[in-house]
Amino acid sequence: MSPQSASSNPQSPTPNPGSTDIVLAFSGGLDTSFCVPWLQERGWKVHTVFADTGGVDAEERRTIEARAAELGVASHVTIDGGPAIWDGFVKPFVWAGEGYQGQYPLLVSDRYLIVDAALARAHDLGTNAIAHGCTGMGNDQVRFDLAVKSSGDYRIVAPIREIQKEHTQTRAYEQQYLEERGFGVRAKQKAYTINENLLGLTMSGGEIDRWEAPGDGARGWCAPRNAWPAEPLRATLQFVGGEAVALDGNEMPGHKLLAKLNTLFAQYGVGRGLYTGDTTIGLKGRIVFEAPGLTALLVAHRALEETVLSKQQNRFKPDVARKWVELVYEGFFHDPLKTDLEAFLASSQQMVNGEVVLETRGGRADAVAVASPHILNSSGATYAQSADWGVEEAEGFIKLFGMSSTLWAGVNRG
Numbered sequence: 001m002s003p004q005s006a007s008s009n010p011q012s013p014t015p016n017p018g019s020t021d022i023v024l025a026f027s028g029g030l031d032t033s034f035c036v037p038w039l040q041e042r043g044w045k046v047h048t049v050f051a052d053t054g055g056v057d058a059e060e061r062r063t064i065e066a067r068a069a070e071l072g073v074a075s076h077v078t079i080d081g082g083p084a085i086w087d088g089f090v091k092p093f094v095w096a097g098e099g100y101q102g103q104y105p106l107l108v109s110d111r112y113l114i115v116d117a118a119l120a121r122a123h124d125l126g127t128n129a130i131a132h133g134c135t136g137m138g139n140d141q142v143r144f145d146l147a148v149k150s151s152g153d154y155r156i157v158a159p160i161r162e163i164q165k166e167h168t169q170t171r172a173y174e175q176q177y178l179e180e181r182g183f184g185v186r187a188k189q190k191a192y193t194i195n196e197n198l199l200g201l202t203m204s205g206g207e208i209d210r211w212e213a214p215g216d217g218a219r220g221w222c223a224p225r226n227a228w229p230a231e232p233l234r235a236t237l238q239f240v241g242g243e244a245v246a247l248d249g250n251e252m253p254g255h256k257l258l259a260k261l262n263t264l265f266a267q268y269g270v271g272r273g274l275y276t277g278d279t280t281i282g283l284k285g286r287i288v289f290e291a292p293g294l295t296a297l298l299v300a301h302r303a304l305e306e307t308v309l310s311k312q313q314n315r316f317k318p319d320v321a322r323k324w325v326e327l328v329y330e331g332f333f334h335d336p337l338k339t340d341l342e343a344f345l346a347s348s349q350q351m352v353n354g355e356v357v358l359e360t361r362g363g364r365a366d367a368v369a370v371a372s373p374h375i376l377n378s379s380g381a382t383y384a385q386s387a388d389w390g391v392e393e394a395e396g397f398i399k400l401f402g403m404s405s406t407l408w409a410g411v412n413r414g
Helices: 030-040 058-070 082-096 111-125 140-149 159-163 170-180 187-191 254-266 292-308 311-329 336-348 391-401 403-412
Strands: 021-025 045-052 075-080 129-131 155-157 193-197 200-204 233-240 243-247 272-278 284-290 354-360 366-371
Touching: 021 030, 021 111, 030 045, 030 159, 030 170, 045 058, 045 111, 058 075, 075 111, 082 111, 082 243, 082 254, 082 292, 082 311, 082 336, 111 129, 111 140, 140 155, 159 170, 200 292, 233 254, 233 292, 243 254, 243 292, 254 292, 292 354, 292 366, 311 336, 391 403
Parallel strands: 021 045, 021 129, 045 075, 129 155
Antiparallel strands: 193 200, 200 284, 233 243, 233 354, 272 284, 354 366
């Protein structure tokens, strides 16, 4: 069967609707490996793109490239996505400072940058056909599709969604499909769906999906309790305008700083969680996640921010943050409201300058010291210790501050 053409659109960069070239966002895992022969057998010339958003080492990167060659793709390119994920997601996310439903640190937000890389490759090839390995039950399909649709008139092909029309045990079918064609399946891909990037790691499938305790194999970067170092770890982060710019006095690009934090805090098991949340499509989603570096950043940033923002800023900002997080989680990465909210978040960070010392003995990170020229201290007063106002002033404030409640009690007391 030959691929169907799609109508052109002026927004799509020099598309060729009759082209048989298709760009597949590729990770080398079970789902995207399956997509290659499935697409080829339907007449597509498959070009794979791996956007390295920082979750793999050089060996794994070579493995992904070798996997693409083994599957016989027409071409394969690897894109360095570290700087883009820092500027496009990490900075505003840390400014926001909120996880989805108070827990999940949006570790799949690299999907939007993967889409950008795939679209750039499609532009180079002169095609408007894009493929991805998302299932029909998850959130990633929404993120991929909406990001693509907001960028122009592209044809989207989703092989995993197609096979789910006929097969219920999708992963078993994919494995069998590949093995029948002579392609092996890595052992860890048989048990779990694993996603890694600079932001962290998520795992689903197996006993996790069955609402059971995660097994020993459901572990990625974070060391277990019996492997934590005996000595505590201390790390100093410097922030300028709410952005982390240096670690222990060493200035470095943001994506490299986050990678270093991942290495340091993963040794102590920081940032690991088991999360159940409301997905975009209405199901309950359950994953194991590990985000040591991002967790450390959030803890440090919040400790600094709480000392330099006004009371009203600290009260109002979480409302903006929650909406920003919801938009990103649900696929509205390019919605104008997200841009509007980011303008507020950026404005709120003007005085978020200083240093924070983090400490961990394992399992969690704490901000143990904060230094900033913008800390809202009063030279003549310390909470619960001393004050530069009199007792009469305090009593008068309490009387006026509680006037409404005391009036109600007086009028309605039986």
